[in-house]
Amino acid sequence: MSNKKHILIVGAGSGIGMTVSETIKDRYHLSLTTRDVSKLNSLNLTDAEFFTADVLKNEDIESLAKNCKDIDGLLYCPGIAPVIPAHHIKEKSLREVMSVNFEGAVLLIGALLKSKKINKGASLLFISSQAVRHPFFGSSVYSASKAAIEAYALSLSKELQSKKIRVNCLAPAYVESPMLDEARMHLSDSFIENMKKMHPDAFAESENIASIIKFLLSGESKSINGQVLQAGSFNINIPSL
Numbered sequence: 001m002s003n004k005k006h007i008l009i010v011g012a013g014s015g016i017g018m019t020v021s022e023t024i025k026d027r028y029h030l031s032l033t034t035r036d037v038s039k040l041n042s043l044n045l046t047d048a049e050f051f052t053a054d055v056l057k058n059e060d061i062e063s064l065a066k067n068c069k070d071i072d073g074l075l076y077c078p079g080i081a082p083v084i085p086a087h088h089i090k091e092k093s094l095r096e097v098m099s100v101n102f103e104g105a106v107l108l109i110g111a112l113l114k115s116k117k118i119n120k121g122a123s124l125l126f127i128s129s130q131a132v133r134h135p136f137f138g139s140s141v142y143s144a145s146k147a148a149i150e151a152y153a154l155s156l157s158k159e160l161q162s163k164k165i166r167v168n169c170l171a172p173a174y175v176e177s178p179m180l181d182e183a184r185m186h187l188s189d190s191f192i193e194n195m196k197k198m199h200p201d202a203f204a205e206s207e208n209i210a211s212i213i214k215f216l217l218s219g220e221s222k223s224i225n226g227q228v229l230q231a232g233s234f235n236i237n238i239p240s241l
């Protein structure tokens with residue numbers, strides 16, 4: 001392993017996690033996780049380790065914490081965003097969304113802390129969503145899971161302050177990624193176009209989000225701690241088109 005700082009990216013197999021891996025691969029030694037490591041081949045990495053991890057499986061989380069090297073930064077990307085109106089919420093989907101979006105992060109951080117794998121000066125970053133403050137129809141479980149990760153991160157930042165470990169959340173609006181492609185399958189093109197016209201600052205490319213994440217993982221952001229940073233915004237009180 002090189003002398004470079006070590007960043008663990010959980011959920012690097014697509015979307016934001018993959019773009020961040022591509023963006024920071026020359027600067028850091030990377031440990032990347034996904035449920036299917038063949039997805040990482042396209043990254044052409046020379047200074048990286050790959051782990052198979054399904055955050056729904058506690059044994060995968062324990063094994064990741066045991067086998068990864070000490071970290072200087074962590075990005076937790078796993079997220080699922082099913083659209084479920086309140087009267088259709090079933091226990092299975094409720095548990096799955098909370099596990100992937102929130103509990104997996106909590107269990108992983110617990111296991112890393114227990115095995116003293118988080119270095120002094122490290123930056124821990126969780127991806128939340130604007131859906132906490134701007135929920136959409138059927139987002140109650142998703143929005144609640146992201147509100148939970150925000151509350152967890154803010155509390156964790158207080159606990160780890162004395163160890164000089166920073167904890168933040170980034171809450172994007174819409175990001176071009178497979179998650180948004182999936183949402184498009186349920187929405188008409190005209191709906192998306194109208195959304196873009198009404199809220200031009202709400203849509204970002206994953207590269208834009210990756211540069212913010214690169215900054216937040218680096219020492220250049222060392223005075224940012226215990227924050228939920230908003231990326232992208234929604235216009236309010238404007239008439240529909």
Ligand SMILES: NC(=O)c1ccc[n+]([C@@H]2O[C@H](COP(=O)([O-])OP(=O)(O)OC[C@H]3O[C@@H](n4cnc5c(N)ncnc54)[C@H](OP(=O)(O)O)[C@@H]3O)[C@@H](O)[C@H]2O)c1
Pocket residue numbers: 010011012013014015016017033034035036039053054055056076077078079080081100127128129130171172173174175176177178179180
């Ligand atoms: N796209 C948006 O508009 C948007 C807006 C706000 C916030 N976000 C958040 O950004 C994060 C990344 O999403 P994305 O936009 O990049 O979408 P994406 O391409 O669909 O990525 C979802 C990620 O979740 C991981 N994942 C899902 N279930 C998992 C499980 N059981 N175990 C481990 N990993 C699992 C996937 O990992 P694999 O490699 O294993 O498939 C993948 O890396 C999510 O937390 C999402 O909620 C997205």
